[in-house]
Amino acid sequence: MAAAGDVFLPEVGAGKLHVLAVDDSHVDRKVIERLLKISSCQVTVVESGSRALQYLGLDGEKSSIGFDSVKVNLIMTDYSMPGMTGYELLKKIKESSVFREVPVVVMSSENILTRIDSCLEEGAEEFLLKPVKLSDVKRVTDFIMKGEGKKGVKKSHKRSRSDDYSPPSSSSSSSISTAFSSVSHPCDLSLPASPSSALLSKKTRLSI
Amino acid sequence: MDRNQSRRQVAAMKQSLFDQGLLDEQFIQLEELQDDANPNFVEEIVTLHYRDSSRLISSIEQALKEKNPLDFNKLDTLMHQFKGSSSSIGAKKVKAECNLFREYCRVGNAEGCMRSFQQLKKEYATLRKKLEAYFQLARQAGPQEIACRSK
Numbered sequence: 577m578a579a580a581g582d583v584f585l586p587e588v589g590a591g592k593l594h595v596l597a598v599d600d601s602h603v604d605r606k607v608i609e610r611l612l613k614i615s616s617c618q619v620t621v622v623e624s625g626s627r628a629l630q631y632l633g634l635d636g637e638k639s640s641i642g643f644d645s646v647k648v649n650l651i652m653t654d655y656s657m658p659g660m661t662g663y664e665l666l667k668k669i670k671e672s673s674v675f676r677e678v679p680v681v682v683m684s685s686e687n688i689l690t691r692i693d694s695c696l697e698e699g700a701e702e703f704l705l706k707p708v709k710l711s712d713v714k715r716v717t718d719f720i721m722k723g724e725g726k727k728g729v730k731k732s733h734k735r736s737r738s739d740d741y742s743p744p745s746s747s748s749s750s751s752i753s754t755a756f757s758s759v760s761h762p763c764d765l766s767l768p769a770s771p772s773s774a775l776l777s778k779k780t781r782l783s784i
Numbered sequence: 785m786d787r788n789q790s791r792r793q794v795a796a797m798k799q800s801l802f803d804q805g806l807l808d809e810q811f812i813q814l815e816e817l818q819d820d821a822n823p824n825f826v827e828e829i830v831t832l833h834y835r836d837s838s839r840l841i842s843s844i845e846q847a848l849k850e851k852n853p854l855d856f857n858k859l860d861t862l863m864h865q866f867k868g869s870s871s872s873i874g875a876k877k878v879k880a881e882c883n884l885f886r887e888y889c890r891v892g893n894a895e896g897c898m899r900s901f902q903q904l905k906k907e908y909a910t911l912r913k914k915l916e917a918y919f920q921l922a923r924q925a926g927p928q929e930i931a932c933r934s935k
Contacts, residue, residue, distance in 0.1 A: 603832045603872045610817050610825060656864065685868050707810045707872050
């Protein structure tokens with residue numbers, strides 16, 4: 577049961593994270609949707625930043641009041657999109673009183689440090705290099721799930737406070753993927769050429 | 785018997801695509817997302833990729849005709865999209881050609897762009913033909929020999 581006024585957990589979905597994915601590439605939309613579904617998430621996919629804002633009710637059409645707004649636990653957005661970039665979308669989300677606490681993960685095929693820095697500075701949870709892998713998605717969603725648990729909202733499963741393996745809400749391989757996550761990208765450890773996406777989180781609670 | 789032989793052929797064909805440097809690890813990543821409920825996921829993704837890439841190839845072709853001078857920014861943007869789509873299916877050689885094209889764009893080398901684009905189209909056509917043969921054989925061989933997911 578979600579606490580009153582809690583904007584993070586969906587009221588339905590039996591403990592599943594609701595993820596909004598944003599990408600202008602049809603191929604990438606299909607892939608991220610599959611990755612998220614395999615990671616036991618409820619998924620909404622849109623093709624642009626403006627559609628994302630529309631979905632969230634942030635497009636200026638202020639017809640909905642706070643508690644009627646859609647509930648999203650995580651937003652994953654491509655960086656390079658025509659019209660509104662993922663960075664601009666990130667900024668708008670962080671400017672919103674309703675959605676600023678929702679973690680935003682930015683994805684990009686281009687490994688540009690200034691780009692990564694500015695996204696993290698703007699409040700992105702993480703920056704993932706494309707093509708995004710299942711291990712990346714599992715790591716991120718596991719992390720978000722733990723975060724939701726730590727907020728103290730009651731769920732039907734007991735939630736461990738320790739930083740050890742996440743509760744088996746998804747597949748039993750979730751703890752394995754956490755262990756893999758530190759080598760999720762081939763060029764991981766050779767800074768500054770290709771920084772590991774794990775190192776690019778501003779939060780260090782991830783077990784690297 | 786027959787089925788095992790077909791499956792071995794499929795595996796051999798796939799291995800050869802890797803040996804020739806046409807595919808990279810991303811293709812395997814996609815195969816691992818297949819299961820009984822989504823047995824043709826890779827083929828679906830690749831089909832989507834063909835749709836996107838055909839459109840992009842036409843656009844790039846058109847942009848290359850609009851010389852005096854070439855709009856390198858536009859070309860780079862289009863190629864960035866093409867590269868992304870290729871990368872998402874694991875098209876290793878095609879992706880490398882995309883990078884080369886973008887380098888020529890960056891330095892404003894029109895000749896280089898055009899040469900590289902011709903090569904890119906060749907690589908794209910080659911991969912497409914081979915993948916079509918691969919998927920056809922895989923379908924004939926019956927349910928995917930890689931059933932990585934139990935979900």
